[in-house]
Amino acid sequence: MTEFLQFLVPGILIGGVYALLASGLGLIFGVMRVVNFAQADFMMLAMYLSWALFAGGIGMDPFLAMPGIFAVFLLLGMAIHWLFIRFVIGRHENHDAQVILTIGLGLIFQNLILIRYSSEPRVVAPSYANTGDFIGDIFISRARLYAFLLSLLVAALLFLFLNRTGTGRAIRAASENWEAATYMGINIDRTNRIAFGVGVALTAVGGAALVTFQSITPFVGLRFVVVMFAAVVLGGLGSVSGAFVGGVLIGIIQSVSQVWTSAAVKNVWVFALFLLILYVRPNGLFGKVQRAI
Amino acid sequence: MTRRLIPFVVLVAAVALLNGWLYQRFHVRVLTLAVVWALAGVAWNLMAKAGQISLGHSAFVGIGAYGFTVLLREGGMSPWTGMAIGMGAAAVVAFVIGLPTFRLKGFYFTLATISFPLILELLVSHYGEPELTVPFHPENQWKFMEFSNAHTYVWVGLGMLIVALLISELIDVTSFGFALRAIRDNEVLARAVGIRTVAWKSAAFMISAALSAAMAVLWVKAVLRVTVAEEVFGITVVIVMLSVAFVGGVGMTWGPVVGAAFLIPLAMFLDDSIGEAVPGAQELVYAAALVLVALLIPRGILPAAGRGCRWLATRLGSTPGSPVRQSLQRVVAPPPRPSPLLSVPRRPRRPAVLPQAGEAPVLEVDSVAKSFGANRVLSDVSFTVAAGTRVGIIGPNGAGKTTLFNIMTAHLRADAGRIRFKSIPIDRIRAPRRYELGISRTFQVPQGFGLMSPLDNVVVAAIGASVRHPVDASMAMLERVGLTSKALGQLSALTVAETKSLELARAMVSEPELLLLDEPLAGLNEAERDRFFGIVDDLVAPHTAIVVIEHSVRSLVRYAESVVALDEGRIIAHGSPDDVVSDPRVIEAYLGSKWMERARDQ
Numbered sequence: 001m002t003e004f005l006q007f008l009v010p011g012i013l014i015g016g017v018y019a020l021l022a023s024g025l026g027l028i029f030g031v032m033r034v035v036n037f038a039q040a041d042f043m044m045l046a047m048y049l050s051w052a053l054f055a056g057g058i059g060m061d062p063f064l065a066m067p068g069i070f071a072v073f074l075l076l077g078m079a080i081h082w083l084f085i086r087f088v089i090g091r092h093e094n095h096d097a098q099v100i101l102t103i104g105l106g107l108i109f110q111n112l113i114l115i116r117y118s119s120e121p122r123v124v125a126p127s128y129a130n131t132g133d134f135i136g137d138i139f140i141s142r143a144r145l146y147a148f149l150l151s152l153l154v155a156a157l158l159f160l161f162l163n164r165t166g167t168g169r170a171i172r173a174a175s176e177n178w179e180a181a182t183y184m185g186i187n188i189d190r191t192n193r194i195a196f197g198v199g200v201a202l203t204a205v206g207g208a209a210l211v212t213f214q215s216i217t218p219f220v221g222l223r224f225v226v227v228m229f230a231a232v233v234l235g236g237l238g239s240v241s242g243a244f245v246g247g248v249l250i251g252i253i254q255s256v257s258q259v260w261t262s263a264a265v266k267n268v269w270v271f272a273l274f275l276l277i278l279y280v281r282p283n284g285l286f287g288k289v290q291r292a293i
Numbered sequence: 294m295t296r297r298l299i300p301f302v303v304l305v306a307a308v309a310l311l312n313g314w315l316y317q318r319f320h321v322r323v324l325t326l327a328v329v330w331a332l333a334g335v336a337w338n339l340m341a342k343a344g345q346i347s348l349g350h351s352a353f354v355g356i357g358a359y360g361f362t363v364l365l366r367e368g369g370m371s372p373w374t375g376m377a378i379g380m381g382a383a384a385v386v387a388f389v390i391g392l393p394t395f396r397l398k399g400f401y402f403t404l405a406t407i408s409f410p411l412i413l414e415l416l417v418s419h420y421g422e423p424e425l426t427v428p429f430h431p432e433n434q435w436k437f438m439e440f441s442n443a444h445t446y447v448w449v450g451l452g453m454l455i456v457a458l459l460i461s462e463l464i465d466v467t468s469f470g471f472a473l474r475a476i477r478d479n480e481v482l483a484r485a486v487g488i489r490t491v492a493w494k495s496a497a498f499m500i501s502a503a504l505s506a507a508m509a510v511l512w513v514k515a516v517l518r519v520t521v522a523e524e525v526f527g528i529t530v531v532i533v534m535l536s537v538a539f540v541g542g543v544g545m546t547w548g549p550v551v552g553a554a555f556l557i558p559l560a561m562f563l564d565d566s567i568g569e570a571v572p573g574a575q576e577l578v579y580a581a582a583l584v585l586v587a588l589l590i591p592r593g594i595l596p597a598a599g600r601g602c603r604w605l606a607t608r609l610g611s612t613p614g615s616p617v618r619q620s621l622q623r624v625v626a627p628p629p630r631p632s633p634l635l636s637v638p639r640r641p642r643r644p645a646v647l648p649q650a651g652e653a654p655v656l657e658v659d660s661v662a663k664s665f666g667a668n669r670v671l672s673d674v675s676f677t678v679a680a681g682t683r684v685g686i687i688g689p690n691g692a693g694k695t696t697l698f699n700i701m702t703a704h705l706r707a708d709a710g711r712i713r714f715k716s717i718p719i720d721r722i723r724a725p726r727r728y729e730l731g732i733s734r735t736f737q738v739p740q741g742f743g744l745m746s747p748l749d750n751v752v753v754a755a756i757g758a759s760v761r762h763p764v765d766a767s768m769a770m771l772e773r774v775g776l777t778s779k780a781l782g783q784l785s786a787l788t789v790a791e792t793k794s795l796e797l798a799r800a801m802v803s804e805p806e807l808l809l810l811d812e813p814l815a816g817l818n819e820a821e822r823d824r825f826f827g828i829v830d831d832l833v834a835p836h837t838a839i840v841v842i843e844h845s846v847r848s849l850v851r852y853a854e855s856v857v858a859l860d861e862g863r864i865i866a867h868g869s870p871d872d873v874v875s876d877p878r879v880i881e882a883y884l885g886s887k888w889m890e891r892a893r894d895q
Binding site: 035084087088095096097098099100101103104105107108110111112114115118119218222225226229230233262264265267268271272274275278279282 | 348
């Protein structure tokens with residue numbers, strides 16, 4: 001039992017971060033029905049920015065840097081939407097263009113970073129990175145605990161944004177019924193742009209929360225892309241709150257699987273679960289609703 | 294036929310010329326890789342013919358690579374035998390992967406395919422060997438595919454590429470290709486005209502997987518020489534396949550050949566010249582190609598070039614007889630007619646049934662109910678339709694009329710109740726089989742296979758019904774509805790009335806025994822409305838039963854022999870047209886209770 005808890009608790013903690021990563025992807029899909037394969041590469045970029053701020057002489061703590069990272073990626077996301085994504089939205093005849101565009105963008109990010117920073121793994125190690133506390137027999141890593149608490153905070157802010165602000169309500173309206181939203185005078189292009197920016201920024205903050213316990217390479221996103229998709233599909237494609245719950249569940253499964261199999265194959269469980277969900281409940285664990293919240 | 298032969302001749306000539314001319318190791322390597330990736334792209338593109346984007350083909354490449362390497366190391370087996378076994382294994386895995394996802398629409402297939410290579414790579418690396426060297430067997434060059442002359446690999450690759458291209462061409466001109474294109478354009482409609490979408494997609498996926506496994510053996514033997522899990526199962530394999538296919542022409546047989554001829558040399562020469570300083574140069578080529586194609590020419594170079602030539606033909610050669618125009622028009626000849634291969638006589642799946650007096654009704658609907666969540670759309674709907682009769686269904690918007698049709702054609706499943714067609718219970722029979730049994734329909738919002746010609750739209754329906762000579766039958770049907778001149782044009786060029794006629798031709802080519810028409814008169818003008826039912830009567834066999842949903846009560850009353858009135862999912866009147874339209878409940882449903890009260894007061 002203790003062994004189980006020793007895996008369960010860190011699972012929940014990392015699951016919080018996965019939830020944050022996935023909520024960005026879920027928001028983008030919910031609002032503009034774009035499956036963004038570059039999402040994990042935005043996460044990778046945020047990890048490098050976080051590393052650069054920490055290791056690049058300023059020594060800025062990754063958690064303190066987060067508001068700045070959010071702002072930078074909000075703008076970057078909006079720019080990417082304006083430059084590329086808006087041209088492949090609403091081509092209803094196929095998703096092909098969206099798939100290859102976002103794959104291509106992700107690949108460009110990866111290789112630009114490879115060219116600039118090489119493939120050498122980078123680490124961000126603030127003083128609390130390797131410390132933790134015992135509660136009973138269970139060790140709780142400081143870095144992971146902070147990351148988890150941060151995720152809860154961001155989730156609360158996201159909830160307030162989507163429910164209490166005009167822009168947030170417009171985003172929700174667009175995700176529920178795109179066409180009706182345009183009839184209500186919602187500027188769909190602007191809403192999409194903001195939603196894309198916010199979605200990218202959410203994942204970026206999630207990436208920055210990972211850096212204290214995850215080494216950074218240009219191809220780190222590859223490992224997370226299926227984790228994010230699994231969380232989003234688990235919670236029901238297009239649902240932000242679903243993606244959040246899905247993220248936590250994925251974290252738990254990934255971690256608890258180590259009770260039975262080696263840590264090296266923990267992602268096999270995630271991938272297998274992802275497939276199982278696609279086959280058994282393609283609309284997610286919580287049913288058929290495709291909404292943003 | 295020659296039109297299809299020319300690209301093969303050009304390909305063989307080009308590769309032969311280069312293979313003879315190039316002598317530097319690196320140049321031969323580039324040529325080999327171009328052939329290898331063209332082969333991989335052709336294999337990947339088979340699924341794209343059905344509009345399915347796979348991001349998991351590296352699973353099959355990995356299976357092919359590991360399969361033959363292990364068999365060669367452990368059993369001394371020839372790579373050729375290993376290739377055959379790997380192809381079989383890849384096809385089986387493809388079947389298993391495909392079956393659950395092919396029932397889902399949209400990008401679920403794409404999402405599901407991502408995780409297979411990742412799972413296999415992790416399992417192979419952790420429980421197997423992350424890296425296997427291929428043993429060296431110089432004693433028998435051909436048996437062990439161990440050619441001392443690097444040019445021989447190019448010849449072998451060219452042979453395999455030609456086989457793959459022939460398979461792709463064969464698919465294009467047979468009913469297989471028609472089914473895949475129909476699925477790509479409109480999967481719901483494809484099922485409604487008898488195309489067994491899951492079976493066709495599975496078949497395409499299995500062939501595609503097998504060819505990918507074959508390509509892997511050549512890739513490892515000719516270039517890699519070591520089987521590395523990270524490489525053969527890696528995402529880069531998929532990226533290159535995607536790039537060559539999308540750049541050349543997605544779903545098109547020759548697309549990947551064009552794409553590989555452009556991209557592979559570009560990527561490799563760039564890598565060779567600046568790869569030291571810029572490690573990701575090769576990948577950036579593919580990435581840039583994907584982004585540019587997505588934004589500029591979403592279907593690839595070949596279709597874009599075709600459009601360009603057509604534009605030039607109209608611009609340059611203003612005089613019809615000018616040589617420029619003639620030669621350009623030869624390049625952009627009209628879309629190819631369906632091949633004679635389609636006319637192979639087949640065994641009809643449905644025996645012709647002649648109506649006999651006292652026979653059971655064609656259609657028996659018994660206590661059908663359907664809800665969407667808490668919203669009850671149909672409750673306890675029962676009626677029968679006798680052979681050769683015409684039944685009208687009327688009712689205000691939202692009465693459940695189209696839902697009823699969708700249940701009859703298995704696009705929706707009823708919550709309760711039974712439907713029998715020709716006394717056969719059909720509740721558990723899926724849409725394509727119901728069409729084969731003899732139920733055809735048209736749609737409230739006309740449906741079509743958007744990228745196919747009007748003729749091909751009908752041919753798909755004829756193939757779905759196993760009509761003996763699908764092309765001839767379709768052409769004859771188009772002639773009867775007056776669309777001969779538009780048969781080979783663009784679907785989008787048809788007027789509303791012509792689209793309705795096309796829907797009718799498509800529904801009638803199977804010679805159905807039950808024809809369901811969903812608001813056939815909507816969008817037609819007065820003259821077209823008056824003509825429409827005349828065309829229908831002209832097309833149907835005497836024993837065909839017709840059920841029509843129509844808002845134009847006036848037209849329906851003249852046409853139908855009996856009318857069913859629905860309101861809020863219930864039958865409120867059923868009988869002769871005159872009785873039903875004068876029934877107070879029907880008038881109330883249409884015009885509201887207030888109108889009724891006022892009418893009574895006066």
